[in-house]
Amino acid sequence: MNFHPVSDASHHPVRNWIVVALLLAAATTCGFLLDRYVSLTSQAMIYVLAVVIAAYKLDWIESAICAVGAVTALNFFFVPPRWTFEVENQEHFIGLGTMLVVALVISRLATGVRRESEIARLNENRARQLQALASDLSNITVSEEVLVLGQRALDAAFVGPCSLILTQDGRKLEHADGLATAVQDGLRCCMAEAAVLGPGTGRWPGLDAWYLPLGDKGHVTGAVCVESAFANDASGLEHAKALCALLAQALWRLRLTSSMLSAQSEAQRQQLQSTFLAAISHDLRTPLAAIVGAASALQTQRDKLSLSEQERLLGSIVSEASYLSTVTENTLQLMSLTSSAQQLRRDWESLEEIVGAVLARVRQRDPDRRIKSTVPEDLPLVKADPVLLAQLIGNLLDNALKYSDGAIDLTLNLEGQAIVVSVEDRGPGIPEAEQEAIFEPYSRSDQSGQRGAGLGLALCRAIAQAHGGQLKLRPRTGGGSVFDFTVPVDVQQPGKELA
Amino acid sequence: MTLRVLVVEDDREIRALIQSSLSVEGFEVQTAVSMSEASALLRHDPPDVIVLDLGLPDGDGVQLVHEVRKHNAVPIIVVSARHQETQKILLLDAGADDYLTKPFSVGELLARIRVSLRHRGTSLAAAVTVHELDDLRIDLASHVVKRNSEVLHLTPTEFKLLARLVRSAGRVVTHRQLLTDVWGPEFTEHTHYLRLYMAQLRAKIERDPAEPRHLLTETGVGYRLAVA
Numbered sequence: 001m002n003f004h005p006v007s008d009a010s011h012h013p014v015r016n017w018i019v020v021a022l023l024l025a026a027a028t029t030c031g032f033l034l035d036r037y038v039s040l041t042s043q044a045m046i047y048v049l050a051v052v053i054a055a056y057k058l059d060w061i062e063s064a065i066c067a068v069g070a071v072t073a074l075n076f077f078f079v080p081p082r083w084t085f086e087v088e089n090q091e092h093f094i095g096l097g098t099m100l101v102v103a104l105v106i107s108r109l110a111t112g113v114r115r116e117s118e119i120a121r122l123n124e125n126r127a128r129q130l131q132a133l134a135s136d137l138s139n140i141t142v143s144e145e146v147l148v149l150g151q152r153a154l155d156a157a158f159v160g161p162c163s164l165i166l167t168q169d170g171r172k173l174e175h176a177d178g179l180a181t182a183v184q185d186g187l188r189c190c191m192a193e194a195a196v197l198g199p200g201t202g203r204w205p206g207l208d209a210w211y212l213p214l215g216d217k218g219h220v221t222g223a224v225c226v227e228s229a230f231a232n233d234a235s236g237l238e239h240a241k242a243l244c245a246l247l248a249q250a251l252w253r254l255r256l257t258s259s260m261l262s263a264q265s266e267a268q269r270q271q272l273q274s275t276f277l278a279a280i281s282h283d284l285r286t287p288l289a290a291i292v293g294a295a296s297a298l299q300t301q302r303d304k305l306s307l308s309e310q311e312r313l314l315g316s317i318v319s320e321a322s323y324l325s326t327v328t329e330n331t332l333q334l335m336s337l338t339s340s341a342q343q344l345r346r347d348w349e350s351l352e353e354i355v356g357a358v359l360a361r362v363r364q365r366d367p368d369r370r371i372k373s374t375v376p377e378d379l380p381l382v383k384a385d386p387v388l389l390a391q392l393i394g395n396l397l398d399n400a401l402k403y404s405d406g407a408i409d410l411t412l413n414l415e416g417q418a419i420v421v422s423v424e425d426r427g428p429g430i431p432e433a434e435q436e437a438i439f440e441p442y443s444r445s446d447q448s449g450q451r452g453a454g455l456g457l458a459l460c461r462a463i464a465q466a467h468g469g470q471l472k473l474r475p476r477t478g479g480g481s482v483f484d485f486t487v488p489v490d491v492q493q494p495g496k497e498l499a
Numbered sequence: 500m501t502l503r504v505l506v507v508e509d510d511r512e513i514r515a516l517i518q519s520s521l522s523v524e525g526f527e528v529q530t531a532v533s534m535s536e537a538s539a540l541l542r543h544d545p546p547d548v549i550v551l552d553l554g555l556p557d558g559d560g561v562q563l564v565h566e567v568r569k570h571n572a573v574p575i576i577v578v579s580a581r582h583q584e585t586q587k588i589l590l591l592d593a594g595a596d597d598y599l600t601k602p603f604s605v606g607e608l609l610a611r612i613r614v615s616l617r618h619r620g621t622s623l624a625a626a627v628t629v630h631e632l633d634d635l636r637i638d639l640a641s642h643v644v645k646r647n648s649e650v651l652h653l654t655p656t657e658f659k660l661l662a663r664l665v666r667s668a669g670r671v672v673t674h675r676q677l678l679t680d681v682w683g684p685e686f687t688e689h690t691h692y693l694r695l696y697m698a699q700l701r702a703k704i705e706r707d708p709a710e711p712r713h714l715l716t717e718t719g720v721g722y723r724l725a726v727a
Contacts, residue, residue: 359710
């Protein structure tokens with residue numbers, strides 16, 4: 001597709017003259033071939049035909065010359081006396097004169113029509129290009145794509161060369177190293193003025209290139225330089241402006257979107273932080289108070305306390321402190337998981353192994369061995385962060401130990417393309433209205449003062465989701481709760497092609 | 500002879516706590532608050548055990564481990580927070596002997612020190628060849644593994660893996676170390692080999708493979724053969 005405003009014809013003057021000569025020669029040959037059968041009028045008509053063809057295909061001067069040539073040739077070859085430029089009959093004079101005028105008029109008309117249709121086609125192409133560019137730009141997400149699309153559109157629309165440069169602050173050009181200093185200066189100047197420069201614009205008409213800013217004053221996102229520009233090509237300038245307006249719009253939209261996103265994530269982050277603060281202040285204060293109380297009692301009243309009393313206080317310090325450490329661990333982990341800065345350290349892991357390691361740790365708080373684990377043989381491996389999975393399962397078991405008295409069942413099952421880790425207790429259960437809320441970071445509804453898992457379950461769910469899995473709560477038949485952690489299994493298991 | 504421990508820890512409270520707990524147990528305790536102080540002390544008078552805290556203000560500890568390992572085999576126990584997994588593994592691979600995750604109890608620290616001292620100088624002394632705990636008996640020299648006096652049949656790779664753990668019994672051996680020593684240095688990324696072979700070994704050795712007594716998992720770090 002050719003958008004360029006100048007037609008191909010004018011690029012080949014020599015070829016055009018050859019076409020004129022060939023047309024005249026063909027008309028003359030036809031005239032001679034038909035000489036015996038037709039009158040002079042018909043021969044004249046053949047020449048008129050040649051002139052019309054020339055007028056339609058070629059420029060004005062060439063078609064005019066063709067008309068003069070046609071009259072001359074008719075006179076020379078066919079008007080009696082033949083083979084001379086003399087004209088015998090007055091009637092033939094009038095005929096020749098009329099033919100010359102007709103040829104010139106037709107040529108003039110045809111050239112006009114052709115130019116108009118050319119302009120119409122050019123405008124149509126330009127409109128189509130604008131439309132295509134607009135629809136292409138509506139789908140892009142990064143400014144580099146605008147650069148590529150814009151450059152391609154400019155190259156297609158103008159003889160050029162064209163340059164498209166973006167800017168962040170309205171002054172500094174990005175990736176402009178390959179450009180001539182004059183072009184860079186022009187771009188910078190048009191961005192500073194936020195106005196179009198160059199021939200036909202009224203500003204800096206002495207230049208041989210148009211410089212167009214992308215965007216309005218104060219919102220300039222880049223600039224375009226179209227070289228080989230002419231003052232009389234007003235429609236070309238309009239087209240360049242239209243293209244630049246589209247590009248500027250797209251760039252501005254991208255900028256708005258990104259600033260909106262960052263504002264959104266900032267708001268989310270702040271909300272999360274305030275939730276964390278609330279969580280921390282509650283979950284840390286209570287155990288700290290217990291520790292300080294017990295420790296200061298030991299410090300000041302040790303002599304009055306019985307040995308068993310001292311033992312109890314020491315035990316409470318240790319258990320409160322270890323609770324504090326769990327809360328801190330969970331908080332830090334949840335923060336780093338939700339801030340998305342942390343990459344999961346995934347590897348091929350065996351859930352049986354992770355469960356074994358968790359149990360070894362949790363058993364210290366489970367002297368009566370209330371937890372019963374059931375792990376089927378030959379479970380597939382999962383691609384996971386083992387430390388996080390261990391933290392998830394450990395939190396679920398800790399909660400079950402804390403909130404229930406009876407036996408706790410830890411079961412692993414392969415269900416389709418996923419492994420389900422279920423922790424079932426016989427605790428009081430969780431009211432249906434709160435079954436989702438307990439997974440929110442610190443929205444524990446009971447104000448009874450009982451210490452909760454705080455961020456524990458929120459962290460568990462975040463870990464599950466980070467692994468493409470799920471953590472769900474359902475009531476257990478016969479009383480109690482069941483937490484189901486589902487972790488997807490890769491269909492492609494690692495090979496066992498071992499030495 | 501009194502055993503000497505160098506504690507490298509920048510937090511005053513923890514340093515004081517470790518110092519007093521170890522002194523009570525009869526160790527002679529030196530302390531350093533930074534890497535540079537630690538290397539100065541080491542050059543001057545090397546201790547019998549080093550307890551090294553991660554996250555000191557003036558370095559990540561890897562350099563210190565390399566420096567120590569150039570001269571001698573003094574056991575190094577790394578103390579780290581849970582989120583310092585990567586750094587901890589780096590230090591273990593660089594030659595540190597074991598690690599403890601904060602918060603730890605004094606009992607755990609003493610147990611780790613005891614294990615590491617037992618291994619002290621294994622490069623010179625005769626290597627540990629027999630391992631016994633509860634119902635399990637492993638004799639590396641005669642290639643015999645017994646559970647309740649019943650001989651277990653292990654594949655060559657299973658035995659190699661078990662033997663590597665026996666030689667570091669009680670200490671953590673990182674995934675990388677195991678893969679390098681059993682399969683070869685080009686297999687360090689193939690952790691799934693370990694998962695599969697450990698599962699096989701546990702199935703043969705453990706009474707309850709899902710809750711192992713002998714072959715313990717150090718989640719995200721490596722494995723440890725229990726000694727007590």
